[in-house]
Amino acid sequence: MPGPTALNFSEATSHDMFAQRLPQSKDDSLPQVLAAAVTHLHALIRELRPTQADWRKVIEFLTDVGHASDERRQEWVLLSDLLGASALVEEINSRRPKTATPNTVRGPFFRADVPQLPLGGNISLDGIGETLDVFGRVQDLDGDPIANAEIITWQANAQGFYENQQPDLQPEFNLRGCFRTDTDGRFHYRTIKPCGYGVPDDGPVGKLLRQAGYPLCRPAHLHFMIKAPEFETVTTHIYDGSDPHLAEDAIFAVKPELVRTFEQQGKGWLLKLTFIMVRARRGAGT
Amino acid sequence: MPGPTALNFSEATSHDMFAQRLPQSKDDSLPQVLAAAVTHLHALIRELRPTQADWRKVIEFLTDVGHASDERRQEWVLLSDLLGASALVEEINSRRPKTATPNTVRGPFFRADVPQLPLGGNISLDGIGETLDVFGRVQDLDGDPIANAEIITWQANAQGFYENQQPDLQPEFNLRGCFRTDTDGRFHYRTIKPCGYGVPDDGPVGKLLRQAGYPLCRPAHLHFMIKAPEFETVTTHIYDGSDPHLAEDAIFAVKPELVRTFEQQGKGWLLKLTFIMVRARRGAGT
Numbered sequence: 001m002p003g004p005t006a007l008n009f010s011e012a013t014s015h016d017m018f019a020q021r022l023p024q025s026k027d028d029s030l031p032q033v034l035a036a037a038v039t040h041l042h043a044l045i046r047e048l049r050p051t052q053a054d055w056r057k058v059i060e061f062l063t064d065v066g067h068a069s070d071e072r073r074q075e076w077v078l079l080s081d082l083l084g085a086s087a088l089v090e091e092i093n094s095r096r097p098k099t100a101t102p103n104t105v106r107g108p109f110f111r112a113d114v115p116q117l118p119l120g121g122n123i124s125l126d127g128i129g130e131t132l133d134v135f136g137r138v139q140d141l142d143g144d145p146i147a148n149a150e151i152i153t154w155q156a157n158a159q160g161f162y163e164n165q166q167p168d169l170q171p172e173f174n175l176r177g178c179f180r181t182d183t184d185g186r187f188h189y190r191t192i193k194p195c196g197y198g199v200p201d202d203g204p205v206g207k208l209l210r211q212a213g214y215p216l217c218r219p220a221h222l223h224f225m226i227k228a229p230e231f232e233t234v235t236t237h238i239y240d241g242s243d244p245h246l247a248e249d250a251i252f253a254v255k256p257e258l259v260r261t262f263e264q265q266g267k268g269w270l271l272k273l274t275f276i277m278v279r280a281r282r283g284a285g286t
Numbered sequence: 287m288p289g290p291t292a293l294n295f296s297e298a299t300s301h302d303m304f305a306q307r308l309p310q311s312k313d314d315s316l317p318q319v320l321a322a323a324v325t326h327l328h329a330l331i332r333e334l335r336p337t338q339a340d341w342r343k344v345i346e347f348l349t350d351v352g353h354a355s356d357e358r359r360q361e362w363v364l365l366s367d368l369l370g371a372s373a374l375v376e377e378i379n380s381r382r383p384k385t386a387t388p389n390t391v392r393g394p395f396f397r398a399d400v401p402q403l404p405l406g407g408n409i410s411l412d413g414i415g416e417t418l419d420v421f422g423r424v425q426d427l428d429g430d431p432i433a434n435a436e437i438i439t440w441q442a443n444a445q446g447f448y449e450n451q452q453p454d455l456q457p458e459f460n461l462r463g464c465f466r467t468d469t470d471g472r473f474h475y476r477t478i479k480p481c482g483y484g485v486p487d488d489g490p491v492g493k494l495l496r497q498a499g500y501p502l503c504r505p506a507h508l509h510f511m512i513k514a515p516e517f518e519t520v521t522t523h524i525y526d527g528s529d530p531h532l533a534e535d536a537i538f539a540v541k542p543e544l545v546r547t548f549e550q551q552g553k554g555w556l557l558k559l560t561f562i563m564v565r566a567r568r569g570a571g572t
Contacts, residue, residue: 007532007540007541007542009370009377009541010377011374011377011378014370014374014377014538015370017370017538018369018370018538021500021534022500023498023499030494030497030498031498031499031500033334034369034494034498034500036330036333036334037330037369038369038370040327040329040330041326041369041371042370042374043326044322045371045374045375045378046374046378047322048322049378050375050378051375051379052375052376052379055366055372055375059360059362059363059366062351062352062362063352063355063360063362065348065352066348066349066351066352066353066355066362067352069349069352069353074345074349076348076349076352077345080341080345083304083320083324083327084300084303084324084328085327085328085331085341086341087295087300088297088300088328088332089331089336089337089338089341090338091295091296091297091300092297092331092332092335092336093338208316208320211316212308212309212316212317212320213309214307214308214317214320215307246293247293248307252295252300252303252304254293255295256293
């Protein structure tokens with residue numbers, strides 16, 4: 001039988017005992033990541049002092065979140081977003097010059113398989129809502145146009161729902177589109193004015209946060225992902241400056257630089273945008 | 287548009303911004319639990335400084351763990367066990383007198399629906415392995431017998447696998463049984479000598495920890511859950527004192543009080559046990 005110190009698991013030693021079993025190589029980051037995660041996890045457990053029944057509830061919650069995630073719904077991204085983790089990761093990695101368009105959280109409703117449309121196309125496939133004409137330009141830090149940049153946009157409808165939340169009510173790919181900028185870096189398309197919305201609270205993550213009294217609203221916005229060779233990909237939102245909930249965005253994704261005025265134009269609306277991209281450093285991921 | 291401070295999300299403020307949105311009531315523990323969890327989560331992110339791609343790997347890992355969990359397999363319990371979280375929760379809640387049998391981690395292979403057998407029954411349904419006769423007594427702190435206590439036992443086979451890991455190779459309920467102590471608090475049953483084993487590494491949790499170089503062995507043991515009215519339920523392991531891996535149990539569940547000598551007896555083995563239970567405090571969960 002081993003000596004008593006080898007079995008000396010206690011509140012004071014638990015995280016060190018875990019770390020000591022990992023290889024001490026400095027070349028491999030995974031053991032360091034695990035050791036850091038376990039240190040914080042054990043500190044949290046010592047602080048909260050859950051009973052076994054409490055801990056089983058934590059396991060049940062994680063199990064429910066896992067079962068609520070599928071191809072259509074990414075409940076883990078929602079959890080990361082609502083706990084401010086996604087925004088913090090963006091913040092840590094946002095080292096762009098002040099004049100460049102900042103990134104913000106991608107959110108759980110992105111789809112990569114969106115069809116490409118000609119400039120001027122209408123992404124509102126059901127025609128429901130107040131029309132919005134979007135005119136944009138993509139340029140570099142010097143103001144020079146970026147031609148053939150790929151613009152992927154997605155947004156909620158006038159009731160605040162994305163098409164993948166309402167597969168039976170909205171046409172597939174409703175309010176999603178992919179465009180290419182022209183030689184002058186310009187793009188335009190037609191859509192409808194999006195509505196702000198409550199974050200989905202029909203899954204385990206939304207239910208938990210609502211139960212805790214956490215505000216679950218998102219101000220009205222359009223999503224954009226903009227890719228161009230040799231430039232850092234921009235993944236961002238553009239917010240409607242008239243939305244009353246700008247300061248209490250549930251996922252901490254509002255930045256002053258991303259708020260714009262939607263201009264009234266006859267019965268519809270007009271939005272003018274400029275996206276300013278930064279050249280990718282050599283070897284850096286885009 | 288709100289003033290700049292309302293949108294002042296930064297590395298320094300992120301966890302406070304989250305906490306400030308929660309109700310400040312002291313009666314409700316959920317907001318406090320969430321605020322504490324977010325404080326540690328954000329501190330970990332600040333420490334590790336993941337890229338967006340790193341963070342997507344974390345989300346993918348959680349998604350994989352979720353999808354690997356079903357009625358037969360609880361990958362979250364395995365994760366909690368291997369990160370030492372389950373052992374720490376047990377440690378925090380173990381406030382028994384020194385002479386009482388301590389709890390340890392329940393583990394992911396427990397099944398509640400095990401059939402009840404008469405005393406002396408054989409739980410080895412396939413007869414494979416060296417026979418082991420278990421003779422036990424359940425008593426209180428004064429040494430008085432606890433009659434009609436329920437003993438649920440489960441264990442790995444001689445190759446180190448539980449029946450619910452090998453539904454096609456082992457009979458259902460192989461090496462599981464439920465017994466009742468007699469009027470003298472005694473029970474006995476026949477089984478086979480269990481083998482130590484590697485923690486399952488075919489799922490995302492085992493794969494990750496193996497990749498990190500973490501040792502994944504568990505010394506040979508029997509599991510017991512013992513219930514009796516008015517007593518705290520004992521959920522524990524009994525370890526084979528001759529196992530060479532006692533000091534490096536992957537889930538930190540070995541305690542010196544739970545290590546026993548398996549005595550040779552002809553061609554088979556004999557194990558004598560005493561479980562000492564503590565009266566439950568009024569109103570406390572058992």
